[in-house]
Amino acid sequence: MIKVGIVGGTGYTGVELLRLLAMHPDVDVQVVTSRAEKGLRVDSVYPNLRGFNDLNFVEPIVENLTICDVVFFATPNATAMHMAKDLLAADVRVIDLSADFRLKDVAVWEQWYGAKHVCPDLLEQAVYGLPETNRDAIKKAKLIANPGCYPTATQLGFLPLIKADVIDTSMLISDAKSGVSGAGRSASVVGLMSESGESFKAYGVPGHRHLPEISQELGAISNSAVELTFTPHLVPMIRGIHATLYAPLKDKNADLQALFEEFYANEPFVDVLPAGEHPDTGDVRGTNRCQIAVHQPQGGNVVTVLSVIDNLVKGASGQAIHNMNIMFGLDERAGLNQVGLYP
Numbered sequence: 001m002i003k004v005g006i007v008g009g010t011g012y013t014g015v016e017l018l019r020l021l022a023m024h025p026d027v028d029v030q031v032v033t034s035r036a037e038k039g040l041r042v043d044s045v046y047p048n049l050r051g052f053n054d055l056n057f058v059e060p061i062v063e064n065l066t067i068c069d070v071v072f073f074a075t076p077n078a079t080a081m082h083m084a085k086d087l088l089a090a091d092v093r094v095i096d097l098s099a100d101f102r103l104k105d106v107a108v109w110e111q112w113y114g115a116k117h118v119c120p121d122l123l124e125q126a127v128y129g130l131p132e133t134n135r136d137a138i139k140k141a142k143l144i145a146n147p148g149c150y151p152t153a154t155q156l157g158f159l160p161l162i163k164a165d166v167i168d169t170s171m172l173i174s175d176a177k178s179g180v181s182g183a184g185r186s187a188s189v190v191g192l193m194s195e196s197g198e199s200f201k202a203y204g205v206p207g208h209r210h211l212p213e214i215s216q217e218l219g220a221i222s223n224s225a226v227e228l229t230f231t232p233h234l235v236p237m238i239r240g241i242h243a244t245l246y247a248p249l250k251d252k253n254a255d256l257q258a259l260f261e262e263f264y265a266n267e268p269f270v271d272v273l274p275a276g277e278h279p280d281t282g283d284v285r286g287t288n289r290c291q292i293a294v295h296q297p298q299g300g301n302v303v304t305v306l307s308v309i310d311n312l313v314k315g316a317s318g319q320a321i322h323n324m325n326i327m328f329g330l331d332e333r334a335g336l337n338q339v340g341l342y343p
Contacts (some may be wrong), residue, residue: 002328005031005068005092007060007075007083012181013020013097013254014074014318015046016317022052024321024335026328028231028282029253031068033060042304066090070327072320073097076184084143093327094143101126101145101228102213112209115306129323130155132267138326143239146323147217149315150176153243156270156290157218157307160263166254167247167303169226174214176243177233179281182311190234202233240281245305252301256294264292268332269314269322282343286310288318288336314340325342 004021008014009032015326021027031253032042033056042057043050058064062083065071070093075078080096087094117123127141128134130152132152138144147155154174160166180196185314188197211230218226257275264270279291293306309315318336325332 001028002026002086003067003069003322004064004324005033005071006031007033007065007071007073008058008079009042010034010045011074011184012312015049017320018042018046018049018053020313020317020321020335020338022049025263026330026334029055030065031055031058031071033058033064035060041282047326062090063085066092068092069097070323072317073100074317077113080228081117081119084122088109088122091142095146095323095327096126096127096144097146097214097316097320099145099148101143102128103216105216108212112207112212120144121292130156130217130318131319131326132156132264132270132321133159133217133221133328138323139329141323141327141331144320144327145321146231146316146320148210148213149178149182149241149309149311150174150208150230150243152315152319153215153241153309154230154245154305155216157243157245157305157310158218158247158291159221159305160225160260161247161256161305162218163263164254164259166251166259167249168258169218169224169247170246171223172218172226172228172231173230173245174245175233175246176231177235178280179235179237179240181238181313182241183234196234197236200233200235202231204232208232217333226247228313231252237281239285241309241311241315242279242281243305243307246259247303247305249296249301249303252296252299256296256303260292260294269318269336279306281308281310283340284308284314286313286341287338288314288322289305289340290314 081100129144
């Protein structure tokens with residue numbers, strides 16, 4: 001059994017890790033940390049875990065975590081970087097769900113995240129944990145930078161097109177919408193039902209911190225810089241991301257449906273819908289699946305890709321577990337075989 005620790009067990013991604021790992025056949029969760037809830041039973045804070053987890057929250061210090069084989073950080077940005085080096089030195093693998101190790105350029109990270117990076121020497125060592133592109137590197141990794149939710153939905157939609165060199169990467173557009181759980185569990189005005197209900201708005205239009213992450217990874221795939229316009233929106237639902245992606249086609253006669261079906265034929269968590277269909281965030285709710293549909297409106301020169309995920313699963317905790325499964329040579333689907341909730 002793999003001994004697991006979770007730092008930051010009281011946020012949405014932390015409890016989602018606990019929910020998914022409770023049904024994982026090869027995992028024993030041994031440590032769950034929280035400064036605010038230290039000493040309380042996990043199932044007293046999250047009664048949905050009664051009968052599945054009888055641990056108490058403990059202080060998030062390295063000494064409490066060295067008994068683990070792998071530690072997940074479900075923490076705010078600029079937290080994991082303070083503990084990662086000591087855990088790695090203790091031969092504990094680290095999967096960080098925050099953005100601390102996603103960007104390779106420390107100056108770019110500090111610009112977008114407004115803090116000084118305390119271990120920039122680990123940025124090159126960190127493996128970006130998008131299994132559909134980095135599976136071989138993930139197998140050998142000690143430190144995983146789990147992708148962001150918007151970047152996951154956006155990259156999975158653009159990847160087949162970039163790999164096949166059928167689009168102009170100087171004019172990419174990602175028009176993405178997220179449920180309010182993406183803002184985290186901390187109380188905030190934007191998360192109030194009276195603020196977000198019956199409303200729909202864009203945010204971060206001048207620049208969102210997920211933009212450099214998406215551009216970095218798509219640029220690495222295309223071996224050239226990409227120009228991306230990324231506009232996120234907040235919609236009045238709890239879970240889900242819907243990314244509507246646009247790109248000019250180099251070849252309007254390309255068989256886009258076949259391209260996507262072949263590219264993702266062996267990927268366990270990407271589902272390419274039949275031609276003409278439209279994915280629904282509700283159909284992937286609670287699952288580690290990305291559903292994708294590709295369209296070429298009026299047979300024109302622009303491709304439109306629709307990509308949907310559950311932001312807390314494929315966009316965070318489920319993808320982190322997928323990475324763990326690959327790291328430890330387990331069945332990639334272990335703990336992640338949930339069927340979408342309906343309705």
